[in-house]
Amino acid sequence: MDALQEHATELAPRLSSQAKVVGKEGTVKRYDESTAPDPTFTVFPHTEEDVVETVRYCREKDLKCFAQSGGHNWRVKNHNSIDVVICMRGLNHVSIDESEQTVTFGGGIIVKELIDAVTEKKFEVTTGLCNTVGVVGAVLYGGMGRYVGKYGLGIDNLVYVNLVDSYGNIHRNVNGNTHPDLWWAIRGAGASFGIVTKATMKIYPQSKNGLSWTCTLIFTNPSRETIEKAFRAIDATHFGETMCILFSFAFIPPMGYPSLVVALWFYGPASQAERAWELVLDPSLQPNFKQAAILPADRLNDGNDAGCVTGFRRPGAAMGIERLDIAAFYEIWDLWLEFGQNEGTETSVVLVERFSKKKSLEVSDEETAFSHLHRGIVYEVSIAPGYRDKRLDGKAQDFTNRARDILIEKCSDPGKIRSYPAGAGFHEPIESIFGGEERVQKLLAIKQKWDPENYWGALFDLL
Known part of the structure; x- marks a missing residue:
């Protein structure tokens, strides 16, 4: 009897009838496959009790387990030591x-x-x-x-x-x-x-009946002047509570042209939206493509589906910045283009987001481990190389590191590194994730109480 059969034979009777224990064929794809676990087996629980029994079984057998649902956290720190993945998708009631x-x-x-x-x-x-x-x-x-x-x-x-x-x-x-x-x-x-x-x-x-205005602008092969005008318009816009923006460097199919893609959102009618976004909608920017629509709430995310596909290697990083330094993003554009010349890298993107943070900042910095270091950030940036050939791992990591360094040097306040928890790299200082030594020490004390062996160490080492 091999290891899988042994574990399945022992664990299955402890689970509900609808739970499953499967081998390598059941390994679930992740957003970043470069650090995906390679488990001995995967458990698909159907109830909370199934999760309890799976964790208890893993502890009894000295196995390391790791839970995931969508699988979009980027970096699984201890991926090489994970024996069992618990795919939570059955608990979707x-x-x-x-x-x-x-x-x-x-x-x-x-x-x-x-x-x-x-x-x-x-x-x-x-x-x-x-x-x-x-x-x-x-x-x-x-x-x-x-x-x-x-x-x-x-x-x-x-x-x-x-x-x-x-x-x-x-x-x-x-x-x-x-x-x-x-x-x-x-x-x-x-x-x-x-x-x-x-x-x-x-x-x-x-x-407003759940209806929102959206508009996508695409600038194909943009000149530096175009990028600068677009960035200055975005930066000068007042972001009200019913607004957000996503803009990215992306290779647009089917031809793969390098492009600046700007996605605007406003919760309200088109007339109000156009006034709120008038600087970005200025006709002098001359996008190659423009499409506006009124969408219901259950369709708002559909346009982002292509960028959320699992199964690619994405050793990226996500962090907050204070300002859109044009020279910095010119450098990042050039790095992105350089990496994009490698075969199979057409899904690589640099994504920037901005939301109104006024409501978020009403919560005291003492109320959660998610500090004002992130709550008050102006822009969130994701550096996301995308490819399948693991031979590109080194080049991808170099692209990510160089882009990250530029953002820290030119777009951040001195001494402030704001690494978003779900997208922090392996060697990111823990203080840049949680906001200072005092907060880290508080986390460490709680960790010692609730997980003294650091069993849950897949994403951060808090010991």
């Missing part, structure tokens, strides 16, 4: 309490499933911008998205969670009253403290 204005969902739900459920009931919820991202993972590391300006971050809208700790014990209804230290830590450091099997979040009645 949703229930809505309209009177309390909350939604409760399983730890495996993805953004599209949550949006569809709340939209059907004429509500809206703070989620990310990619349909296939796991909600729990995105929310616990901050939770940025279109509605941040109106309702704050995802972590600020959490009501409580159920969490399985490193010993396989489940803690139900974890919140600020029942487990104040754990509640502070998981809202920002998330999976470093356990597996969330269920969560409840606030939801809000739709306004």
Whole structure:
């Protein structure tokens, strides 16, 4: 009997009838395959109790396990030591309490499933911008998205969670009253403290019938003058609570032309949107392509699906910056073009996002592990090389590192490195993720209490 058969024979009877234990053929693709685990087996739980039993079994057998839903966290730090992946996708139930204005969902739900459920009931919820991202993972590391300006971050809208700790014990209804230290830590450091099997979040009645204005502008083979004009227009725009923007360097199919892609969003009618975005919509910018539309809430993320595909190698980095330094982004454009000359790198992008942060900043810096270091950031930047040939790993990492260094040197305040938790690199100083030595020491103390062996060390070493 081989190892897989032995584990399956022992574990399966402890699980519900709908749970599955599979071998290599069941390994789930991740957004960044360059650090994906290569597990002995994968478990697909169907209930919270299945997660509990799987963790307990792994501890009994001295196996390292790792939970994922959408699989979009970039860097799995200890990927080479992971024996078992727990794919949470079977825990994707949703229930809505309209009177309390909350939604409760399983730890495996993805953004599209949550949006569809709340939209059907004429509500809206703070989620990310990619349909296939796991909600729990995105929310616990901050939770940025279109509605941040109106309702704050995802972590600020959490009501409580159920969490399985490193010993396989489940803690139900974890919140600020029942487990104040754990509640502070998981809202920002998330999976470093356990597996969330269920969560409840606030939801809000739709306004404007849930309809939003969107507009995509594409500048193909843009000149430096065009990039500068577009960036200056973006930077000079006042970002109200009903606005957000995504702009990127991307190779546009089918010809793969290097392009600047600008995606605008406004929660309201076209007439108001055009006034709010008038600087970016200035006809003198002369985009090669422009398309505006009014979309319902359940269609807002559809345009981002192509950029969220799993199965590529993406040793990237995500960080916050203070300003759009034009010279810095010229350098990054050149680095991106250089890396894009390698065969099979056409999915590589440099993505910049901006949201209104006023609502987020209303939350005290002492309330969550997600500090004001990130809450007040002006722009979020993701450097995301994309390819399948692992022989390009070195070049990709060099591209990421050089772009990161430019952002720190030219677009950040002196001494401030703001690495977004879900996209921090392997060697990123922990202080640049959580906001200073005092906050790190607080996390370390909580970690010693809840996970003294650092069993949950896949994303950060907090020991």
